[in-house]
Amino acid sequence: xxxxxxxxxxxxxxxxxxxxxxxxxxxxxxxxxxxxxxxxxxxxxxxxxxxxxxxxxxxxxxxxxxxxxxxxxxxxxxxxxxxxxxxxxxxxxxxxxxxxxxxxxxxxxxxxxxxxxxxxxxxxxxxxxxxxxxxxxxxxxxxxxxxxxxxxxxxxxxxxxxxxxxxxxxxxxxxxxxxxxxxxxxxxxxxxxxxxxxxxxxxxxxxxxxxxxxxxxxxxxxxxxxxx
Amino acid sequence: xxxxxxxxxxxxxxxxxxxxxxxxxxxxxxxxxxxxxxxxxxxxxxxxxxxxxxxxxxxxxxxxxxxxxxxxxxxxxxxxxxxxxxxxxxxxxxxxxxxxxxxxxxxxxxxxxxxxxxxxxxxxxxxxxxxxxxxxxxxxxxxxxxxxxxxxxxxxxxxxxxxxxxxxxxxxxxxxxxxxxxxxxxxxxxxxxxxxxxxxxxxxxxxxxxxxxxxxxxxxxxxxxxxx
DNA sequence: GATACATTCAATTGAACAATTGAATGTATC
DNA sequence: GATACATTCAATTGTTCAATTGAATGTATC
Numbered sequence: 001x002x003x004x005x006x007x008x009x010x011x012x013x014x015x016x017x018x019x020x021x022x023x024x025x026x027x028x029x030x031x032x033x034x035x036x037x038x039x040x041x042x043x044x045x046x047x048x049x050x051x052x053x054x055x056x057x058x059x060x061x062x063x064x065x066x067x068x069x070x071x072x073x074x075x076x077x078x079x080x081x082x083x084x085x086x087x088x089x090x091x092x093x094x095x096x097x098x099x100x101x102x103x104x105x106x107x108x109x110x111x112x113x114x115x116x117x118x119x120x121x122x123x124x125x126x127x128x129x130x131x132x133x134x135x136x137x138x139x140x141x142x143x144x145x146x147x148x149x150x151x152x153x154x155x156x157x158x159x160x161x162x163x164x165x166x167x168x169x170x171x172x173x174x175x176x177x178x179x180x181x182x183x184x185x186x187x188x189x190x191x192x193x194x195x196x197x198x199x200x201x202x203x204x205x206x207x208x209x210x211x212x213x214x215x216x217x218x219x220x221x222x223x224x225x226x227x228x
Numbered sequence: 229x230x231x232x233x234x235x236x237x238x239x240x241x242x243x244x245x246x247x248x249x250x251x252x253x254x255x256x257x258x259x260x261x262x263x264x265x266x267x268x269x270x271x272x273x274x275x276x277x278x279x280x281x282x283x284x285x286x287x288x289x290x291x292x293x294x295x296x297x298x299x300x301x302x303x304x305x306x307x308x309x310x311x312x313x314x315x316x317x318x319x320x321x322x323x324x325x326x327x328x329x330x331x332x333x334x335x336x337x338x339x340x341x342x343x344x345x346x347x348x349x350x351x352x353x354x355x356x357x358x359x360x361x362x363x364x365x366x367x368x369x370x371x372x373x374x375x376x377x378x379x380x381x382x383x384x385x386x387x388x389x390x391x392x393x394x395x396x397x398x399x400x401x402x403x404x405x406x407x408x409x410x411x412x413x414x415x416x417x418x419x420x421x422x423x424x425x426x427x428x429x430x431x432x433x434x435x436x437x438x439x440x441x442x443x444x445x446x447x448x449x450x451x452x453x454x455x456x
Numbered sequence: 457g458a459t460a461c462a463t464t465c466a467a468t469t470g471a472a473c474a475a476t477t478g479a480a481t482g483t484a485t486c
Numbered sequence: 487g488a489t490a491c492a493t494t495c496a497a498t499t500g501t502t503c504a505a506t507t508g509a510a511t512g513t514a515t516c
Contacts, residue, residue, distance in 0.1 A: 006335060006337075006339075006410055006412065009330070009331065009334050010321065010324065010325075010334065011255040011259075012252050013324045013330065014255055014317075014320050015249070015252045018247070018249035018250040019250035021242075022250050023504085024243045026243075027242055028235075028239060031239075039462080039463095040464095041463090051462085051463080052463090052464085052506075052508095053505060055464060056464090056465095056504085057504095059464080064327075064328070065327040066323070071513080073513090073515095074462060074513065074515080075463090076462075076463065083323060083327045084323050085327070087319055087322075087323070089242075090319075091312065092246055092320075093238065093242055094312055094315075095294070095312050095315070095316040096242045096245050098311040099293040099294060099311040099313070100292070103238055110234045111234070182235040183235065184233065184235065247473090251473095251474085253474095267492080269492070278476075279493080280475085281475060283495095284475085284495095299484095302483065302485080302491065302492060304493065
């Protein structure tokens with residue numbers, strides 16, 4: 001028993017939210033935070049923009065309630081807020097991939113690739129991990145892996161992969177993953193592994209999507225990957 | 229074998245897409261088109277903005293591929309493009325409803341309402357339509373109803389409802405729906421019906437959401453509502 | 457309490473966007 | 487083919503947003 005027309009109120013906020021998503025740098029920052037929490041300095045470094053600029057974009061995201069911050073020592077750590085934040089990004093990405101030809105082409109070009117490059121889905125990897133006939137390989141950097149990773153995944157950062165091939169089995173398929181759907185690290189890793197005689201494919205989605213999916217499924221204990 | 233880093237390309241397009249959603253008028257236009265196709269004149273009238281202004285916003289939406297247009301007689305009819313356009317709007321709305329307190333309050337205030345006002349879900353109505361113990365009532369205007377409606381729904385425009393109460397049964401619950409989740413017509417209709425001694429509740433989502441859901445479920449013949 | 461350092465604020469400049477107006481285009485109908 | 491009318495284009499003005507810089511704040515650590 002207060003506001004008059006809810007539609008206008010809702011849409012003015014939705015529009016504000018959409019504008020908050022409407023900048024490349026902010027999408028990149030959200031992408032980074034989908035891996036865990038980071039200081040401003042770290043976010044600036046990883047996104048390749050200045051500290052002041054990153055700070056302002058982060059404030060924009062905080063203002064609309066999609067990013068939260070907490071202090072830890074002398075740093076403030078930024079992370080995605082609770083709620084379906086990443087899901088909204090995913091919905092926009094899905095729309096872009098479906099309706100914008102240039103995006104569709106770039107993605108299939110890069111990731112859909114050759115027939116035997118057919119990426120593996122999260123559902124598929126679940127079953128195959130149970131059977132134990134695959135190795136899950138996380139090729140993100142150390143800090144990202146430490147903040148969280150798929151159950152049962154081993155970690156070799158992409159820039160150390162070539163020197164660490166002996167740690168990988170040749171009798172099982174190596175499924176590589178990285179930050180998310182549009183991260184090229186795992187794609188490059190698969191190419192490297194194949195050049196060296198391994199059987200390898202890419203996980204279609206990455207840590208970000210896995211985490212978002214497991215968040216939505218709340219605390220349903222049966223949904224995570226199991227190492228066996 | 230063309231573009232370098234797909235991430236930046238994807239995100240620049242996603243950002244453009246997000247900005248296209250980032251205006252109240254455009255969200256309203258998308259809302260209207262979620263009911264069907266309309267001429268520019270009709271869209272301007274229904275959204276309450278000038279024809280020239282509506283045209284420009286529609287061009288913005290066409291440019292990013294979320295709206296299409298076809299000529300019919302002396303009018304151009306605008307409609308949502310194929311693909312998960314409405315789904316993206318829904319994801320943003322869900323985020324706003326969850327993360328922005330003002331929105332959450334306004335919505336529960338208006339639609340969540342009293343205990344026995346508990347809105348009915350699309351899933352629930354499916355089962356109850358089969359049992360035949362409810363009447364589905366579409367209170368949108370004639371033109372909207374004609375462009376498409378839920379299977380089995382009867383139509384009484386909201387501004388004719390009070391004069392047409394005799395057409396409704398008193399021994400079954402009347403489930404009213406309108407354009408979508410944030411449309412107040414069905415909410416008002418429920419209030420009117422209750423004042424006149426009917427048992428009545430509101431469908432939580434409206435035609436837009438139903439149509440989007442049935443579109444996603446492709447041509448799965450088992451998913452629509454059945455009249456019996 | 458003083459220092460160091462991470463983050464935020466404030467002020468500036470340039471660029472992009474929103475709305476309005478009036479003219480121009482293009483298609484149907486006569 | 488001429489006319490009527492729906493839609494789009496072009497030009498304008500005011501507003502909002504992006505990025506940079508340098509100063510200011512605030513918290514941890516010594």
